[in-house]
Amino acid sequence: MSTALAKYGTTDLGALRAAQMQLVEDSASSRAQFMKLVEGANQVRILPPWDPKMRSPFYELWLHYIRSSADPQGKGKPVACPLKMRKSKTCVACADVRRRFDTGSPADEQVAKALRSTRRVYANVVNMLDPSKGVQVLDFGTMLYEKFLNRMLGAPSDTGVPDVAALGDISHPELGYTMVIDRKGTKQFDTKYELRAARSPSPIADPAWLTQLHDLSTIVAYRDNDYIRAVLAGEDPVDGEAVFSIGPVGGAVPPPADRDFEDATFE
Numbered sequence: 001m002s003t004a005l006a007k008y009g010t011t012d013l014g015a016l017r018a019a020q021m022q023l024v025e026d027s028a029s030s031r032a033q034f035m036k037l038v039e040g041a042n043q044v045r046i047l048p049p050w051d052p053k054m055r056s057p058f059y060e061l062w063l064h065y066i067r068s069s070a071d072p073q074g075k076g077k078p079v080a081c082p083l084k085m086r087k088s089k090t091c092v093a094c095a096d097v098r099r100r101f102d103t104g105s106p107a108d109e110q111v112a113k114a115l116r117s118t119r120r121v122y123a124n125v126v127n128m129l130d131p132s133k134g135v136q137v138l139d140f141g142t143m144l145y146e147k148f149l150n151r152m153l154g155a156p157s158d159t160g161v162p163d164v165a166a167l168g169d170i171s172h173p174e175l176g177y178t179m180v181i182d183r184k185g186t187k188q189f190d191t192k193y194e195l196r197a198a199r200s201p202s203p204i205a206d207p208a209w210l211t212q213l214h215d216l217s218t219i220v221a222y223r224d225n226d227y228i229r230a231v232l233a234g235e236d237p238v239d240g241e242a243v244f245s246i247g248p249v250g251g252a253v254p255p256p257a258d259r260d261f262e263d264a265t266f267e
């Protein structure tokens with residue numbers, strides 16, 4: 001075949017090199033930006049909302065973790081629930097969960113429980129035991145979220161939670177508190193958290209942290225029902241790689257998954 005008349009461009013390897021370096025940098029920064037709670041005492045400073053329009057230091061997301069039937073204990077692929085996030089009046093993952101609960105099959109029930117949407121909460125924090133890492137994102141579940149709110153606002157009177165003095169805005173850069181999160185256990189059913197506050201409020205150690213706040217609304221890209229339907233069916237229209245099929249309704253019993261709910265950070 002002659003190429004004499006064909007028009008085509010010339011690949012610039014230098015430009016590709018820049019793209020390659022960017023990939024390395026992006027993946028390093030996305031890993032670095034999450035703080036992991038270790039067993040024992042963690043010290044965190046929650047930072048204020050990243051945008052003057054936001055009214056809470058916490059950003060709530062409802063996620064479905066779609067696990068492959070081939071790897072039911074895996075992390076799964078997180079997708080925001082379009083229904084709970086009020087992006088749509090329907091959610092194909094929620095519909096799949098309902099269908100499976102309705103069949104009465106133990107295997108379906110197990111898959112349904114793992115696919116149910118769960119609340120994840122994100123906050124900009126500095127790990128006060130390693131402040132050199134700068135501003136990171138802490139993500140946690142309902143259990144710890146409730147403890148944060150109870151410490152800030154005081155526990156609602158009829159919940160039986162011991163009443164402690166409300167601390168107010170712990171995220172305030174001048175009047176906020178360093179919080180101590182005691183973690184016991186690492187698995188879904190044995191992880192417990194206790195939350196304490198430093199004895200007195202303090203200003204943040206480095207004002208530059210306020211310029212490093214992450215836009216928490218961009219952590220999970222919103223996908224529509226067509227995308228979720230494709231992932232449930234075992235495709236990944238965006239990454240085009242792993243097969244995430246959760247298996248058909250009425251399928252075989254997968255081994256039980258011991259999910260690390262409170263720590264389901266994804267990269």
Ligand SMILES: [Zn+2]
Pocket residue numbers: 064081082083084091092093094095117
């Ligand atoms: Zn849903």
